[in-house]
Amino acid sequence: NEAGKPIRCKAAVARKPGEPLVMEEIMVAPPSRHEVRVRIICTSLCHSDVTFWKMKVLPAVFPRIFGHEAIGVVESVGEDVDEVVKGDVVVPVFLANCGDCADCKSNKSNLCSTLPFQLSPWMPRDQTGRFTDLKGEVLYHFLNVSSFSEYTVLDIAHLVKIDPSVPPNKACLLSCGVSTGVGAAWRTANVEKGSTVAIFGLGSIGLAVAEGARICGAAKIIGVDVNLEKFEIGKKFGVTDFVNVGECGDKPVSEVILEMTGGGADYCFECVGLSSLMEQAYASCRKFANLRVIQGWGKTVVLGVGLPGSQISIPSLDLLHSGKTLIGALFGGLKAKSDIPVLLKRYMDKDLQLDKFVTHEVNFEDINKAFDLLLEGKSLRCVIWM
Ligand code: CXF
Ligand code: ZN
Numbered sequence: 001n002e003a004g005k006p007i008r009c010k011a012a013v014a015r016k017p018g019e020p021l022v023m024e025e026i027m028v029a030p031p032s033r034h035e036v037r038v039r040i041i042c043t044s045l046c047h048s049d050v051t052f053w054k055m056k057v058l059p060a061v062f063p064r065i066f067g068h069e070a071i072g073v074v075e076s077v078g079e080d081v082d083e084v085v086k087g088d089v090v091v092p093v094f095l096a097n098c099g100d101c102a103d104c105k106s107n108k109s110n111l112c113s114t115l116p117f118q119l120s121p122w123m124p125r126d127q128t129g130r131f132t133d134l135k136g137e138v139l140y141h142f143l144n145v146s147s148f149s150e151y152t153v154l155d156i157a158h159l160v161k162i163d164p165s166v167p168p169n170k171a172c173l174l175s176c177g178v179s180t181g182v183g184a185a186w187r188t189a190n191v192e193k194g195s196t197v198a199i200f201g202l203g204s205i206g207l208a209v210a211e212g213a214r215i216c217g218a219a220k221i222i223g224v225d226v227n228l229e230k231f232e233i234g235k236k237f238g239v240t241d242f243v244n245v246g247e248c249g250d251k252p253v254s255e256v257i258l259e260m261t262g263g264g265a266d267y268c269f270e271c272v273g274l275s276s277l278m279e280q281a282y283a284s285c286r287k288f289a290n291l292r293v294i295q296g297w298g299k300t301v302v303l304g305v306g307l308p309g310s311q312i313s314i315p316s317l318d319l320l321h322s323g324k325t326l327i328g329a330l331f332g333g334l335k336a337k338s339d340i341p342v343l344l345k346r347y348m349d350k351d352l353q354l355d356k357f358v359t360h361e362v363n364f365e366d367i368n369k370a371f372d373l374l375l376e377g378k379s380l381r382c383v384i385w386m
Pocket of ligand 2: 046047048069176177
């Protein structure tokens with residue numbers, strides 16, 4: 001029984017930006033107040049891990065333990081934790097949900113104000129760390145999760161207790177990427193039956209938007225990508241039409257989409273993080289049919305993570321005359337504690353499909369293979385088993 005004591009275990013440490021992770025023995029401190037120490041069962045690689053692993057300028061901090069899409073078992077709990085007990089199966093989430101603040105209590109927001117989202121290298125509540133290497137040197141945290149370790153410490157606001165019967169290699173997908181895409185269609189856009197959707201970028205997030213739009217009953221799901229192969233993949237996720245950006249010639253993509261949809265898609269989603277694509281997405285969505293229609297048309301959702309400082313430019317008269325909306329969403333607008341169990345149930349009911357996102361599985365020792373596969377564009381989700 002290690003409760004209350006540091007645990008020695010294996011972790012994949014990112015020592016330097018862009019260099020392969022190093023398997024090391026590390027020490028994981030016991031959970032403080034409002035915290036839980038978790039044994040990770042499996043984790044998967046999300047593109048944000050790669051983005052921050054590559055980053056040489058601030059907010060880059062090394063050495064660091066990446067990983068934020070995972071599932072695990074509670075090993076021990078700190079003071080004032082009554083939501084979970086040892087042995088509970090939990091899914092970590094990078095975005096907090098304390099359940100207690102004005103925002104968590106409101107159905108208008110998923111941005112907890114007790115622990116507001118920030119790119120901190122520490123634990124969220126006290127801004128200190130729980131990891132050290134065997135020389136006593138600090139290893140930084142990532143996105144409040146750091147799941148590339150056999151054990152990690154999570155704030156209680158950053159985990160969701162789930163039904164332990166769900167296969168872990170599927171449940172872990174709901175920890176970040178798939179939830180973000182499905183949530184964007186379901187919660188942020190509120191896609192309804194019969195609507196037309198355009199998705200810019202058919203990576204895992206874009207495909208998860210397609211899956212979300214499909215289960216919401218969208219009639220037309222247009223995938224936009226530079227890679228024609230993505231259309232074949234997209235079809236498996238409900239994509240019905242494809243726009244190959246390389247084949248649009250001098251025409252802006254938005255013009256092609258306006259033609260295909262007779263005036264614009266009801267909902268557009270940007271899933272790459274490129275300013276020009278965000279502008280094209282906004283230009284591709286439909287204007288209000290008439291001013292008495294209060295809601296429903298012309299909504300653009302930005303999910304892609306842009307470069308720090310990057311700007312977008314929207315024609316102001318377009319905004320004024322069209323009544324279109326542009327919104328960004330973290331975690332697809334989902335509230336982790338209440339929405340993840342709903343998505344899991346829909347998976348168990350064979351309604352939401354998760355299996356097709358898992359294209360590869362590797363053992364923890366081979367974690368660098370997961371990086372290679374994602375960098376080469378060969379994988380959607382590669383599950384890493386501890
Ligand atoms: C991202 C969202 C934007 C900031 C970095 C993390 N989420 C998960 O991958
Ligand atoms: Zn992620």
